């Protein structure tokens with residue numbers, strides 16, 4: 047019997063960010079392993095024209111939840127969506143809902159955040175810092191609360207090379223930042239943002255670091271733990287391999303490479319690619335929830351959920367495996383054949399961006415215009431290049447994260463819990479994982495049918511022929527222009543032609559002699 051699964055039985059659990067990538071995998075695992083839990087409260091906002099109920103319905107009816115329905119047929123009754131917006135005061139939760147949350151919640155998993163790298167500082171502070179502070183305040187009024195688990199990121203201190211499982215202070219107190227966001231106008235915030243974030247690359251990592259400080263400062267008598275995952279990728283094993291449903295992090299680049307938009311990337315092939323599958327993060331999170339509630343550590347423990355120090359893989363190896371998988375399982379209707387090179391300096395990056403990204407987009411848009419359609423490729427390419435420039439920071443550096451607490455926790459689990467809530471990244475085979483990841487992107491994110499693979503391969507063959515034809519035509523045009531302008535080129539051309547003529551004449555003569 048799993049002690050962890052048993053622990054969550056009968057519990058009322060509050061999850062923020064349950065509609066996000068990680069939140070959904072967390073919810074799925076909880077329902078599957080502890081179907082007898084009392085209720086999961088989720089804080090949801092209406093979005094994209096959908097009501098709360100429609101959003102929950104869509105999640106529960108997705109492929110991800112297929113196994114849950116077998117073990118927990120009444121899952122619809124066990125999920126309670128509460129209308130909330132973390133940007134609002136008291137999260138805009140009704141009095142009645144707030145009362146219910148305060149009275150019943152046993153465990154909180156705080157996953158909600160803005161993960162956009164370039165979010166305006168005011169918004170990033172609101173969601174990643176102020177909302178965390180408000181949630182802690184709520185938590186302190188919950189008489190039954192056993193544990194508060196805060197999901198941060200391993201990159202909250204990415205300005206350091208070696209990162210321990212401790213909270214590093216930021217130069218300006220979070221409270222001062224929160225206060226200043228209330229009265230400073232946008233123009234001033236824009237001006238001071240680079241100074242505040244200092245040597246961090248974006249507002250996301252900065253506000254996640256502030257969020258951790260808030261957790262430390264406001265923890266009071268609460269039982270708190272912080273989890274820091276690195277780059278969360280598709281699921282490794284559970285509920286099935288390769289599940290992913292958004293384009294954040296590497297996923298967007300995998301799509302762009304498979305569709306043939308991404309042809310070169312400024313990255314360091316030997317830099318450690320600290321990817322961590324979503325199900326490993328979720329297993330660790332649930333184990334931490336159990337440990338924090340049952341063993342009540344004296345201080346707030348921080349757990350690094352990273353792969354680099356236990357089972358390292360580098361970007362070069364990953365890129366090769368992504369491309370190798372596209373050979374076997376191509377994406378449909380690719381723009382160009384998947385092929386991406388790593389560039390290592392500014393000059394080659396600019397050159398390949400112009401030749402492999404911008405020029406084909408301009409040519410294609412020209413073709414769309416000629417055929418009476420709306421051009422769109424240049425816009426898409428500009429967006430891709432912007433995204434690449436934001437990710438570059440993370441694919442040209444390596445970090446070391448210590449994992450003492452994570453390893454300590456692993457040693458505390460029973461063999462059964464180590465199996466059911468496996469977060470031992472050493473068991474992961476990267477090549478197999480990447481192949482399943484790419485397959486998952488095709489099936490679950492892009493919703494492409496596997497029956498379409500032969501047609502996709504045919505399409506790639508056609509693209510290859512077009513590519514050869516285009517290159518030959520380009521060469522001939524360039525040569526023709528050169529001949530028209532240069533005596534040397536003309537001489538070379540006549541030499542080649544006369545050489546070929548003599549060669550052919552010789553063969554004709556020798557074959558006539560034989561007869």
Ligand SMILES: CCCCCCCCCCCCCCCCCCCCCCCCCC(=O)SCCNC(=O)CCNC(=O)[C@H](O)C(C)(C)COP(=O)(O)OP(=O)(O)OC[C@H]1O[C@@H](n2cnc3c(N)ncnc32)[C@H](O)[C@@H]1OP(=O)(O)O
Pocket residue numbers: 161162163164199200201276277278291292293294295296299300303311315361362364365366368369385386387388429432433436437440441
């Ligand atoms: C030698 C071998 C050769 C081999 C060659 C190899 C190559 C081969 C292949 C390569 C493979 C391997 C190497 C790869 C390296 C990976 C590096 C990863 C590093 C990650 C580090 C992460 C570290 C930190 C981890 C963390 O701790 S946190 C998590 C990470 N956080 C992020 O990853 C957010 C990033 N993104 C943004 O920050 C914003 O996206 C921004 C970028 C500002 C754009 O922003 P913008 O241009 O405004 O575009 P959007 O508006 O955002 O979106 C535009 C459109 O996409 C839509 N759309 C946006 N979202 C989503 C969503 N979810 N789901 C669905 N759709 C979405 C949206 O609807 C809109 O569609 P539309 O409405 O136009 O139809």
Ligand SMILES: NC(=O)C1=CN([C@@H]2O[C@H](COP(=O)(O)OP(=O)(O)OC[C@H]3O[C@@H](n4cnc5c(N)ncnc54)[C@H](OP(=O)(O)O)[C@@H]3O)[C@@H](O)[C@H]2O)C=CC1
Pocket residue numbers: 062063064065066067068069089090091093130131132133156157158159160161173197198199200254274275276277278279292294295
């Ligand atoms: N993905 C990754 O690579 C990594 C993620 N993390 C951390 O893990 C956590 C989860 O990330 P992930 O699942 O990838 O992110 P997602 O962007 O997929 O999910 C974010 C969640 O937060 C919710 N949310 C955002 N704004 C609000 C708001 N104003 N009110 C209510 N809810 C809101 C979103 O709701 P809605 O659906 O309505 O938008 C969504 O459920 C975050 O804390 C992130 O920092 C850490 C390391 C890596």
